[in-house]
Amino acid sequence: MREFYGIAYAIHNPTERHQQMSAWLTKHKTLCKSSDMTVIWNNLSEWAGSADSAELRHKVVIAYKDALLREKK
Numbered sequence: 001m002r003e004f005y006g007i008a009y010a011i012h013n014p015t016e017r018h019q020q021m022s023a024w025l026t027k028h029k030t031l032c033k034s035s036d037m038t039v040i041w042n043n044l045s046e047w048a049g050s051a052d053s054a055e056l057r058h059k060v061v062i063a064y065k066d067a068l069l070r071e072k073k
Helices: 002-010 014-028 034-051 054-072
Strands: none
Touching (some): 002 014, 002 034, 034 054
């Protein structure tokens, strides 16, 4: 999750930030806990800024649901 936060403050171009965040969520969604996804969701508007989108939010929701399923096993 630290890498996701790092993208937010290291990449200033909104298009590139969106692409990097989207790629991170796709690649790392299986490594995060549901609590991590909750933190990302709650801070996404601040961290993504103008790069925030329905696509990013959808990926966070999917990762959250997947994490809940993994944690129940």
